[in-house]
Amino acid sequence: MDERSAVVNIGGTEYEMLLTTRATKEIAGRYGGLEDLGEKLMKSENFEMALDEIVWLITLLCNQPILVHNLKNPQDKKPELTAEEVELLTSPLELAGYKNAIMEAMYKGTKRNIQSEENTGKNGAVG
Known part of the structure; x- marks a missing residue:
């Protein structure tokens, strides 16, 4: 499992959710940006629309590790998860x-790992 991912169980199968640059671009195209995602989901006009958006997001994030695998292993491609499968294998x-898994994947995907480097002077002395 990628350290940037979260796991969900859909129909008895575990899927990783991963926020990639590609997924971020798709979310931005649909919602205007990651920061607008929560607001848009909460303001969905009706329950059916909200479910459609959540299913789309789950499908998008679950397919990212599959797409990465398929890119790295062209001879061993895995089938992508479909929105229909998510709808049929889950309950509201x-x-x-x-x-929580969606938020975890998005947090991990945007988290910045900041490491301080030691400041060394001209003579290699730590300063």
């Missing part, structure tokens, strides 16, 4: 529970 209650 489960979808609500996936919110």
Whole structure:
């Protein structure tokens, strides 16, 4: 499992959710940016629309590790998850529970690992 991913169980199969640059671009194209995502989901006009958006997001994030695998292993491609599969293999209650995994994947995907470098002077002395 990638350190940037979160895991969900869909129909008895575990899927990783991963926020990649490609997924971020798709989210930005649909919502205007990651910061606008939560607001758009909360303001969905109706329950069906909200479910459609959550299913789309789950499918997008679950397919990123599959696409990475397929890119790195062209001879051993895995099938992508479809929105229809997500809809048929989950309940609305489960979808609500996936919110934490979605947020975890997005947090890990945007987290900055900042490491300080030692400041060395001209003579190699730490300063």
